[in-house]
Every structure is written in structure tokens, then in C-alpha cells.
Amino acid sequence: MVKRTAGHRRPHRNVEISHAPIPGYMEAMAMPFSVLNNRELADLKPGTSVDFTLVVDKKRSYVERITIHRYENSEREPLVARRLKLLEAPQATVKPGDPVPDFTLIDQTGRSVTLSQLAGKVVAVTFIYTSCPLPDYCFRLANNFGQLNQRFSGRMGRDLVLLSISFDPVHDQPAVLEKYASTWKANPDSWHFLTGPLDEVKAVSRRFGLNFWAADFYVTHSLHTLVIDREGRLAADFEGNQFTARQLGDYVETLLSGK
Known part of the structure; x- marks a missing residue:
């Protein structure tokens, strides 16, 4: 699921995706992925469910073949609803100049x-x-x-x-x-x-x-x-x-x- 795209703001085109587990390789998480072709981002918007191919070589990784995945509604797919709720939740962060709380x-x-x-x-x-x-x-x-x-x-x-x-x-x-x-x-x-x-x-x-x-x-x-x-x-x-x-x-x- 797309959290946000950044192809219009950064030299390195990025899309932040909340993805399911990749068995034996990576846990479920939301993270930014590089995209080589900016056209891959054209029809994406926050909340869009997608399928994609992850390519990894020795020095870099990127996603390609991004396709929009259609689902009927959040009640039929509760996992989608839970991810949407998380992605929309505000996150409090320490900003530059702020004292960092002890831990x-x-x-x-x-x-x-x-x-x-x-x-x-x-x-x-x-x-x-x-x-x-x-x-x-x-x-x-x-x-x-x-x-x-x-x-x-x-x-x-x-x-x-x-x-x-x-x-x-x-x-x-x-x-x-x-x-x-x-x-x-x-x-x-x-x-x-x-x-x-x-x-x-x-x-x-x-x-x-x-x-x-x-x-x-x-x-x-x-x-x-x-x-x-x-x-x-x-x-x-x-x-x-x-x-x-x-x-x-x-x-x-x-x-x-x-x-």
C-alpha cells in the first residue's frame, strides 16, 4: 500500500510502501523504495494498494512493475484497513533544536x-x-x-x-x-x-x-x-x-x- 510518493520532489524517485512479509526475506513494514522510472509513480496516490517487483543487487535496491491492486472494501480486507489507519496516524517527532528525551x-x-x-x-x-x-x-x-x-x-x-x-x-x-x-x-x-x-x-x-x-x-x-x-x-x-x-x-x- 502506498504511503507517499516523492518523485516530484527529489532527484532520487521514491515511493513509500507498506508491504506484506516477503517470506524468508523481509518482515512486513513500510519503507521508502527507489524507482528508476518516474512513470511508475504516475497513477499512485496515498492509500493505493499495489503489487510490485523488488530488485536487489550488490549495491542498491529498487522497485519496478508497479501495478495497482484492486480490492472491494476495507471490511472485506481488514488488513488493508489496519494499514490505512496506521499510515494516517500522526507521529510525534523530536525536531532539530529540541532537547532529546533521555532513554x-x-x-x-x-x-x-x-x-x-x-x-x-x-x-x-x-x-x-x-x-x-x-x-x-x-x-x-x-x-x-x-x-x-x-x-x-x-x-x-x-x-x-x-x-x-x-x-x-x-x-x-x-x-x-x-x-x-x-x-x-x-x-x-x-x-x-x-x-x-x-x-x-x-x-x-x-x-x-x-x-x-x-x-x-x-x-x-x-x-x-x-x-x-x-x-x-x-x-x-x-x-x-x-x-x-x-x-x-x-x-x-x-x-x-x-x-
Whole structure:
């Protein structure tokens, strides 16, 4: 089901789709997909049910062959009605300049990590799940952090801390996150892969624009990379996945240098 299209606003044509589970590959969620041909978006509008083909290669993913799926009414297809209700629900988010509310989650070593304990440091936050199969989604966001980790190796932990929060806390327990973190040789003292009780993860995620459908563990998988300044305020929200690690790093550097 279409949530919104963005072909008219962005160089990268996108459509945000609430999709059913892809057995053995991906859970049900709503997320933005790239579209190579803008004509695919011509007849789409929010609430439209669609069928599509997902294409994935080593570096990117996109959808094609989008066709409108006809259904009779929401009473005959209650799943459709539930998705429509979720997509229309307002989401409260922390905006740039706002203080970020405190939270405590558990990292890959099983230790508690509390945001307020990181006061005085620049904190970068993103949201992932370890079984995400698309190379240009969670893996790309984690890899961006991997490059930050290398670029600022001398300041990690002392001035800069990275938080990668899993929005699949049922699966992504500390041992799973520890294995995932080893891909980037992440130091757990400065780069925390976080999980926790479902309700707590939901509360944190919703502040930054992610929403859960608790009954079916349905999630709106929007892509956000957040940067929190030394005073605990949200300094920037890098939405999507089209920015580069260098651009993110340059912004972090301005905060670290106090410019």
C-alpha cells in the first residue's frame, strides 16, 4: 500500500510502501523504495494498494512493475484497513533544536547505556535491524558509522559516541548485535548497538519518526541518522540514504570543533 510518493520532489524517485512479509526475506513494514522510472509513480496516490517487483543487487535496491491492486472494501480486507489507519496516524517527532528525551537501552555487551550519561559528547544515532537484506538500507547506515569510526578514531568515546538502535529487539538480542558489530570491529565503549524491551525501543523510535504495529510487529522503516550536540539537543536529522558518509562526517566535525 502506498504511503507517499516523492518523485516530484527529489532527484532520487521514491515511493513509500507498506508491504506484506516477503517470506524468508523481509518482515512486513513500510519503507521508502527507489524507482528508476518516474512513470511508475504516475497513477499512485496515498492509500493505493499495489503489487510490485523488488530488485536487489550488490549495491542498491529498487522497485519496478508497479501495478495497482484492486480490492472491494476495507471490511472485506481488514488488513488493508489496519494499514490505512496506521499510515494516517500522526507521529510525534523530536525536531532539530529540541532537547532529546533521555532513554536507557542495552548494548551488545549487555550493559545499560543511558543517553544523559553521554552529555558533553556529540552523539550520532541511527536505526537498523540486523536481518535487513537490502544493501542500501540498514547496512549502508551502519557502514556510514563505520567510516565515522575510522575518521574520528582518536576522538571516539572521548568526544563522539555512536548509537545504532535495533527496531527488531525480539530478534536482535545482545549476542546477535555483538556479532553484527564485529563487521566493523566496533569498540563497545564508543559504538553501542542497542536493544531492549519492545515497549522501550518503540518509545525511543517513535520520537524520531518510526512507528510500530505491535500486534504484527509491523514497523515504518523510515531511514534517519540523527546527530545530537554536546548540550543534548537534536542538531540534525539526515533523512533517507542518499547522503554520503563524508557529508555526515563533515557535519559531525563542525560540532566537534565547535564551529
